[in-house]
Amino acid sequence: MIAKADLLVAVLLLCQSVTAQRDVSVFIPSDKQADTGIVNLYRNMAMLAPDYIMIGHQDALSYGINWKEGIYRSDLKDLTGSHPAIFGWDIGAIELGSPINLDSVPFNEMRKNIIQVYLDGGINTISWHAYNPVTGKSSWVDDKNNSNGIVAKILPGGSHHKEFTNQLDKVAAFIKSLKAPDGSLAPIIFRPWHENSGNWFWWGAIHCSVEEYKSLYHFTVDYLRNMHHLHNLLYAYSPDVGFKDAAGYLERYPGNDLVDIIGLDDYNSLNTGQPEKLISNLEVIAQIAIDHNKIAAFTETGSNRLERKEYFTKELLPCLDHSDLTRSISWVLFWRNADEKQHFMPAPGHPAAQDFIEFTKSKHILMLNNIPDMYKYYKKINITGKDI
Numbered sequence: 306m307i308a309k310a311d312l313l314v315a316v317l318l319l320c321q322s323v324t325a326q327r328d329v330s331v332f333i334p335s336d337k338q339a340d341t342g343i344v345n346l347y348r349n350m351a352m353l354a355p356d357y358i359m360i361g362h363q364d365a366l367s368y369g370i371n372w373k374e375g376i377y378r379s380d381l382k383d384l385t386g387s388h389p390a391i392f393g394w395d396i397g398a399i400e401l402g403s404p405i406n407l408d409s410v411p412f413n414e415m416r417k418n419i420i421q422v423y424l425d426g427g428i429n430t431i432s433w434h435a436y437n438p439v440t441g442k443s444s445w446v447d448d449k450n451n452s453n454g455i456v457a458k459i460l461p462g463g464s465h466h467k468e469f470t471n472q473l474d475k476v477a478a479f480i481k482s483l484k485a486p487d488g489s490l491a492p493i494i495f496r497p498w499h500e501n502s503g504n505w506f507w508w509g510a511i512h513c514s515v516e517e518y519k520s521l522y523h524f525t526v527d528y529l530r531n532m533h534h535l536h537n538l539l540y541a542y543s544p545d546v547g548f549k550d551a552a553g554y555l556e557r558y559p560g561n562d563l564v565d566i567i568g569l570d571d572y573n574s575l576n577t578g579q580p581e582k583l584i585s586n587l588e589v590i591a592q593i594a595i596d597h598n599k600i601a602a603f604t605e606t607g608s609n610r611l612e613r614k615e616y617f618t619k620e621l622l623p624c625l626d627h628s629d630l631t632r633s634i635s636w637v638l639f640w641r642n643a644d645e646k647q648h649f650m651p652a653p654g655h656p657a658a659q660d661f662i663e664f665t666k667s668k669h670i671l672m673l674n675n676i677p678d679m680y681k682y683y684k685k686i687n688i689t690g691k692d693i
């Protein structure tokens with residue numbers, strides 16, 4: 306007869322071995338012709354995902370709360386000694402032929418920084434606050450209550466399809482220009498048509514049907530992948546909050562052959578005092594990722610100005626570290642440090658600075674100086690000083 310204690314040990318061992326035995330060879334990018342850098346990046350992210358969460362910051366290298374040089378400096382490096390592991394960029398306005406993006410970041414400078422991040426083994430992710438190809442206005446709509454029907458007009462057969470493909474040609478030209486000295490293109494996690502469950506962008510839920518949204522995403526991937534032969538991209542899908550379960554999240558999901566990252570933008574849950582809502586959202590995306598051999602990521606979040614000084618250690622970390630599922634989120638990206646009025650990361654001297662330093666000391670949290678070159682092949686990755 307097996308003693309109860311032995312049975313318990315056996316069950317515990319079985320549970321522990323789930324992560325250890327994870328077969329990362331099943332993590333294959335949705336692009337079957339993906340460049341080696343992308344294949345290795347995806348595999349390495351899968352290897353780290355069960356135990357570690359990488360820190361990301363939008364426009365980290367372009368400017369900080371009180372500086373604007375754009376010379377490979379970041380508020381996080383000034384504060385902690387390391388840049389973040391994930392670098393967020395936005396190419397909104399590239400489609401207008403503008404030399405600077407919607408937040409005044411020069412594209413020439415962005416290109417240099419993206420290539421340098423790649424050479425340093427860090428991860429670049431690009432969002433796109435695309436201007437409206439029909440009206441010429443910004444991504445944000447004037448009327449959130451009524452459908453604007455823009456998506457229908459830019460799909461194949463629509464009155465403004467050509468304007469849309471012109472936009473995509475400019476996006477493709479920028480991505481093709483991200484060339485390292487060895488001729489390889491910097492691997493990029495592209496995150497188009499984000500926060501589509503809200504109504505604030507022209508591609509939002511009220512403005513297009515489920516099928517139109519899926520067609521928009523499908524057309525975008527297909528055009529970049531097959532027309533422009535870009536194989537240095539992983540694609541992130543990142544709706545905003547509002548879903549209750551996997552079925553809700555997947556309502557507008559474009560499809561497994563188009564998406565690599567199961568993302569979430571959530572500024573709402575913690576800023577309205579609902580950690581249980583954030584935990585539930587993260588668990589939903591983590592489980593979807595596991596079910597489809599994909600990677601889950603907290604693609605946008607933050608607390609503007611960090612007025613709750615212990616936001617990182619007392620609010621966010623307990624949610625990220627809540628369960629095996631929440632811990633399996635690959636990264637969390639905080640929005641940009643525009644100035645004193647709008648910033649989501651502390652700089653030295655900020656009231657939340659010490660709390661962020663403590664947060665980065667968690668054994669689950671990784672910055673750029675913790676991770677290996679993400680474009681190389683490893684059988685196993687050991688993170689020094691962060692033993693799990």
Ligand code: BMA
Pocket residue numbers: 395407408434640641643647
């Ligand atoms: C918003 C704000 C804006 C910015 C936009 C695109 O959330 O940060 O100031 O223009 O994102 O980066």
